[in-house]
Amino acid sequence: MKTHVMMHPRAEELLVERALRPLSDAEQAELASLGVDADADDSFDVAAAAVMVATTRVEPMPADMLDRLAERTGLVAPDFRRTLAGVAPPIATASQPAAPTPAPVIPIDRARKGRRVSAAWVAAAAAAGIVLATGAGMYLRRDAGTPTTPTATPAEARAELLGGGTRALAWTATADATAKGATGDVVWSDAKQRGYMRFVGLAANDPKAWQYQLWIFDRTRDEAFPVDGGVFDVSSTGEVIVPISAKLHVDQATLFAVTVERPGGVVVSKRERIVVTAKPS
Amino acid sequence: MEPLAVQEPLLARIAAGDRVAMRECLTRYSGLVWSIARRFELGDAEDAVQEIFLDLWKSAARYDGNVASESVFIAMIARRRLIDRRRMRGRRPVTESIADEPQVAAAGSSPEASAEASQAARALDRLKPDQRRVLVLSACHGMSHGEIAEATGLPLGTVKAHVRRGLISIRAALLGVQEEPA
Numbered sequence: 001m002k003t004h005v006m007m008h009p010r011a012e013e014l015l016v017e018r019a020l021r022p023l024s025d026a027e028q029a030e031l032a033s034l035g036v037d038a039d040a041d042d043s044f045d046v047a048a049a050a051v052m053v054a055t056t057r058v059e060p061m062p063a064d065m066l067d068r069l070a071e072r073t074g075l076v077a078p079d080f081r082r083t084l085a086g087v088a089p090p091i092a093t094a095s096q097p098a099a100p101t102p103a104p105v106i107p108i109d110r111a112r113k114g115r116r117v118s119a120a121w122v123a124a125a126a127a128a129g130i131v132l133a134t135g136a137g138m139y140l141r142r143d144a145g146t147p148t149t150p151t152a153t154p155a156e157a158r159a160e161l162l163g164g165g166t167r168a169l170a171w172t173a174t175a176d177a178t179a180k181g182a183t184g185d186v187v188w189s190d191a192k193q194r195g196y197m198r199f200v201g202l203a204a205n206d207p208k209a210w211q212y213q214l215w216i217f218d219r220t221r222d223e224a225f226p227v228d229g230g231v232f233d234v235s236s237t238g239e240v241i242v243p244i245s246a247k248l249h250v251d252q253a254t255l256f257a258v259t260v261e262r263p264g265g266v267v268v269s270k271r272e273r274i275v276v277t278a279k280p281s
Numbered sequence: 282m283e284p285l286a287v288q289e290p291l292l293a294r295i296a297a298g299d300r301v302a303m304r305e306c307l308t309r310y311s312g313l314v315w316s317i318a319r320r321f322e323l324g325d326a327e328d329a330v331q332e333i334f335l336d337l338w339k340s341a342a343r344y345d346g347n348v349a350s351e352s353v354f355i356a357m358i359a360r361r362r363l364i365d366r367r368r369m370r371g372r373r374p375v376t377e378s379i380a381d382e383p384q385v386a387a388a389g390s391s392p393e394a395s396a397e398a399s400q401a402a403r404a405l406d407r408l409k410p411d412q413r414r415v416l417v418l419s420a421c422h423g424m425s426h427g428e429i430a431e432a433t434g435l436p437l438g439t440v441k442a443h444v445r446r447g448l449i450s451i452r453a454a455l456l457g458v459q460e461e462p463a
Binding site: 012013016019020021022042043044045046047048049050051052053054055056057058059060061065066068069070072225246247248249268 | 304317332335339368400416
């Protein structure tokens, strides 16, 4: 980290703000123009984090929640639950062996990060008996930058995005029972961070039993961790339009996939039931 | 206040893909992350914790022990995720009561303690009560300047000044540099 002890007052002000909220593009440009490499100076973030640690009354996380955390994230060795059951788990030692069993997420070669479209998901979809779309059903229009009317229905807002030139990517259904005969498309704008899914013929779900969840693969993120595009329900096999609720910023979407998950969704999908996928050509 | 029983560092092992280290990290820091998440969002704290640990798994290679302790680095990752979640949802924070004077935890007495937290606690004690309160609302609850002004009744300009000067003071204390006069 390159820490600037003495700095321009405006640069200092912007670095303080950056520790508290994301800076706008204009503010980032201004910071750069002041000769500050913001990415290299985390000192205000460290200060804010230290205040956080100093003022946080630490309480143990509920055991059942830890259990779910281990199960949902797949980040830990399989004996984690047994460890949690103990009152005082042993402190690590350097001689401890690595976890003998991989986590339940599909292994990804992390060296390929950001370079290829989610091969594991494609493979999983292929294993489910589908061929990914290669452009059929897609069309392009020039983006006119029309703002969405705040009161627009999902159908109207989707039409506005399409009218502005955002691409519609046709869904490709897998062999999953929910997707039998399902068609539709996904419309997503990286620039506007908005989008809509359209389905026709997708099986209705019982929200108390299971829900659909969208995943958005972003070229700039690790493909092992697609962006959660939101949990949703389908109540009719007729045409359904669902707004996308991306939980993180998506720089460049490379693949959309809908899975069947437990009610409320998951943080990391086990990818056991992929319903539909869509990808740019 | 002397911190810190020496604990074996975990983040380098996590960066190398060691899931046993991740398990130990969850065991050691889940309470801290859980407690931080609850300060930002009571309702969705569980989901937030999961996202934070996933971020940590991906970001561990960026950890530099010369810059921050592991607990502060983890708190930094947590704050960024929580701020991002707040921004994406665009909704007003749900926080614990803000009426009371923020309490400074007993830094150094728990596994989550760190030298920076102890230094930050001492620097917080040197701030004026209003300044301390405003800084904590901003840095630890994710409240915007406008929200703080509304909640405290302080003028917006005063809130901005308190946040800025407060964080500059904490940073100066951590860096061990003389603070410039305001």
